[in-house]
Amino acid sequence: MIKKLLEISFKKCDEHSPLYRQLESQIIQLICHGILKPGQALPPSRELALSLQLNRKTVVATYEELDAQGWVETRDRSGVYVSRNLPDTSAHTIKQHSPDLTRNLQPAYAIINRSSDVVTRTDSGVQINAPEMPTPLYKIDDGFPDPRIAPIEELVREYRRFGKGRLANQFLTYGPEHGSYRLRVELANFLSKTRGLQITEKEILITKGTQMAIYLTTQLLISPGDSVFVPEPGYRDANQTFKLAGANLTFIPVDKDGIDVDRIEQLCKTQVPKMIYIIPHHHRPTTVTLSAERRMRLLRLADKYGFALLEDDYDFDYHFSSSPLLPLATLDTGGHIIYVGSFCKSIAPGVRIGFIVAPEVVINEAAAIRKLIDRQGEQLLEEATAELLKAGDISRHIKKSHKVYQERLEHTCMLLREQLGEYLTFDKPNGGLAIWATYRENISGKAVALNAGKLGLKISDGTNYFFEPDTTRPNDYIRIGYSSLNETEMAGAIDIWKQALTLFKAK
Amino acid sequence: MIKKLLEISFKKCDEHSPLYRQLESQIIQLICHGILKPGQALPPSRELALSLQLNRKTVVATYEELDAQGWVETRDRSGVYVSRNLPDTSAHTIKQHSPDLTRNLQPAYAIINRSSDVVTRTDSGVQINAPEMPTPLYKIDDGFPDPRIAPIEELVREYRRFGKGRLANQFLTYGPEHGSYRLRVELANFLSKTRGLQITEKEILITKGTQMAIYLTTQLLISPGDSVFVPEPGYRDANQTFKLAGANLTFIPVDKDGIDVDRIEQLCKTQVPKMIYIIPHHHRPTTVTLSAERRMRLLRLADKYGFALLEDDYDFDYHFSSSPLLPLATLDTGGHIIYVGSFCKSIAPGVRIGFIVAPEVVINEAAAIRKLIDRQGEQLLEEATAELLKAGDISRHIKKSHKVYQERLEHTCMLLREQLGEYLTFDKPNGGLAIWATYRENISGKAVALNAGKLGLKISDGTNYFFEPDTTRPNDYIRIGYSSLNETEMAGAIDIWKQALTLFKAK
Structure with missing residues (x-):
């Protein structure tokens, strides 16, 4: 009977796995499903080998494995038996794929899934290689x-260098959750040069693109029920991130000078938000730049009402009508601003290097969460980027x-x-x-x-x-x-x- | 007076930035701080150049920039003035580095920070290159x-290949949040071969190491107040992740056969957890392996009580006393298990490739959150790993x-x-x-x-x-x-x- 069962199930197996491992898996499944009961004898190896058309050595190896793992016990002379210390599950009714996991999914996901098309498709990417x-x-x-004009050769050259010999030992093991120390130092120089930010590496956390910077900021500052002002039209993935954290969004119109600061001022009189999300250069999607006048007024409002400003300067580098405007973070004197950006636009979207600039205490808190999310960034890539920054390749x-x-x-x-x-x-x-x-x-x-x-x-x-x-x-x-x-x-x-x-x- | 002020502030500047950009920054700061008032005249370029010992062209360029950005207005014949449409901030008292951001930090961070040493230092890594x-x-x-014996050369070779020419265009732009399609297919084969899991790529999400897999699972399943059973002693970063999501942890002892299933059974009678976290091979930290008998009983309890099992098989590959035991996920018939693992142990910790195996609907939900966290994985690395899996380098x-x-x-x-x-x-x-x-x-x-x-x-x-x-x-x-x-x-x-x-x- 057992032989028969194994004959049937064994033939259904895939070709990927070694034979003895397949047989082992089949026997364990029969035990777990209660078909083979504790104490029950297994067929002698010679017999089973014959009926399954296997080499006897394969069956012996399988039995030895099962014994070592505790599924069966081998008694001298009398053969191989299902371990008697296993629970008897033969009377146990198995629920067929009960939807427990699905039922347990958090209500938060309804938030994302209500705007369903955003989640199931990659709205800004292609489902690469998916045959459908x-x-x-x-x-x-x-x-x-355009990644075709980006310094990818240079990046891969450095990547290769850091992946070799003594350096590999350093950069292929666990590293700091703040990101590469060298990259933070080089980035502090670069941001000071390009954006007038007076910072050191202590005020920088390396992230995987701007998105992770927005996510971490949200996790740090937003509790369920908190009010966040966002531009409309705006950046959907940021809005989703705030919603996921339980924020109540208030939509602020955007005109040719950026987000409507009059409206913000008016609303603040009755409802001060925890945070305002702004895109100072080339607002996404409408491409407008926040005017000098509105920048000043926003900073004054932040001083007056004490809200945080999440400044998403994702597209600082390509300003054509003048030099890029200095970030609000550069002009801030009240410590209200979390400034985020990335190299996804200036190198390539697939080079996932971004950053948060904020007071050191905020950076350390963000790093603590970052460690729980994915522990650290890709060190080889971070070191390679540091090298490119230093050598001036990126500039x-x-x-x-x-x-x-x-x-x-x-x-x-x-x-x-x-x-x-x-x-x-x-x-x-x-x-x-x-x-x-x-x-x-x-x-x-x-x-x-x-x-x-x-x-x-x-x-x-x-x-x-x-x-x-x-x-x-x-x-x-x-x-x-x-x-x-x-x-x-x-x-x-x-x-x-x-x-x-x-x-x-x-x- | 303005010349004097600029003379003082200008000398304090760093050497990183071009001169005209520094001057621009200084004037904007004076405007924002209310020292230069709307409508006020700026010194003629020739005069300012002389007093700051700059080329006059530099000052002219600065004024042109400031005009283009909306900070000043140039009136024919009469010179350059601070824009009259800017707000007058001269009467505005600036709070000196008010602690708003810090005050706003979420109470959740108290949870992490109470066990302070975990957060401020990298307990399992070195603060690489930090001079202190x-x-x-x-x-x-x-x-x-040991990364020195890992197939890093092979990995970098493939990395390089995918970063070139036509492929760069494909893999250096935005990609799918589920991870590389090819890697998911190769991984489904690999997991089926090594672990007997009968899955396709649809049941796989590529993550950045096991940690991100644990984080995503937690975000999906755990709401504040939910009960999670965890082994003690156990894996601190997992416990912190559950705490961060607001879970109530119940600590279950671990003996030589793994987590104490008797204790779990007893507790379930009065308090069914939302999730149980287990490490089936080489429990961290005590190195014990969960016995066959306990695996069966845990599965039965999951069937009976409907809790989810988060199976962290971080260390499957190096089992010496027998073949590795089949994952609980392979034996599960009730759809209770989220199975997570990585290549951090079998290649190198710095190669941040991990995975979640779960029913397709759960994978899609996890992918939706993953997209908000960091949008996607490192595609070049994922493609390179797919190639190594396919070529058998990893095996x-x-x-x-x-x-x-x-x-x-x-x-x-x-x-x-x-x-x-x-x-x-x-x-x-x-x-x-x-x-x-x-x-x-x-x-x-x-x-x-x-x-x-x-x-x-x-x-x-x-x-x-x-x-x-x-x-x-x-x-x-x-x-x-x-x-x-x-x-x-x-x-x-x-x-x-x-x-x-x-x-x-x-x-």
């Missing part, structure tokens, strides 16, 4: 840099790519005006890697994106810009990342887009 | 692998290192018995990368660690094994990681340790 999604010919993204790349992107911006604006002028309007942004355009009346961004997709162009369907649904909005919008496509590619992409628009209009 | 800490001659760690390395570590274990046990037998006792573990030893009566682990540190050996002071302080414990313990030191190094380390013990006894 065909690769489009072109993709107009959310405003990502040189920013300078070089600044020129490339400015040209691509001019070219894309020209194409948009000439090719798509009858379908959309836009203002040329003063910086950043995207253009914010408004479809003319009665054009559905969703329908156009669908058409474009069929023709081989992936573009945004516009559903992720506003956090709160509002069916009365008269126009559809689209954010056009122009920097990751060269001129030929962009011309090809806009050509398809135009076809998609013509198709839409023809209907 | 001298590098010890030897370090007996918590049981880390070969595990086989090879298995032998090396088994020899190091034998050698270390021999040295401990011969050199330190009068100071401590231990049982040789049946696997894992550490030995759990008990100091003989009246030997203070803390004092010995301090002595050893002065002599150039870093060893644990034993304060991190138990979560709950208990001054009645008769003996001190130490966990001895033997795998990262070769035979010569270990002999050297134990020699110093012996000196430290002799010193202690002499007092």
